[in-house]
């Protein structure tokens with residue numbers, strides 16, 4: 001999985017990317033039709049309030065944040081998130097289908113020109129697996145958000161306990 005994330009961040013072909021996420025377990029039986037943009041977008045973004053709901057290491061942890069696209073004319077594209085604190089990271093989206101909730105991997109997330117997108121429980125999130133040992137709630141970790149431009153935006157994310165609902169609560 002790490003390989004496919006690197007492939008995505010290098011902007012390799014959409015064929016590779018769809019292959020990578022077709023193998024992913026969360027979306028079995030759920031048809032995805034996700035167009036990958038050819039645009040690189042802007043690197044003029046601000047990322048705030050990044051937090052991770054730290055789960056026991058056998059369970060994936062969710063990562064959430066707010067991303068503001070400061071460019072009023074171009075989209076911003078998030079391709080991946082990297083951190084040394086977790087071995088695997090994926091962009092995910094929660095959905096409801098036929099009264100059942102599920103989640104699926106997405107190859108990228110687009111922030112419209114001038115808009116702010118909230119990654120939050122129940123919607124877009126980062127799925128983080130295989131934490132390094134010793135992480136605990138209250139710790140801060142460093143992450144890098146990989147954009148369509150291939151720029152990497154460094155962000156500090158706070159680890160929060162399982163019952164956390166948002167950055168502030």
Ligand SMILES: [Cu+2]
Nearest residue numbers: 092093103127
């Ligand atoms: Cu997920």
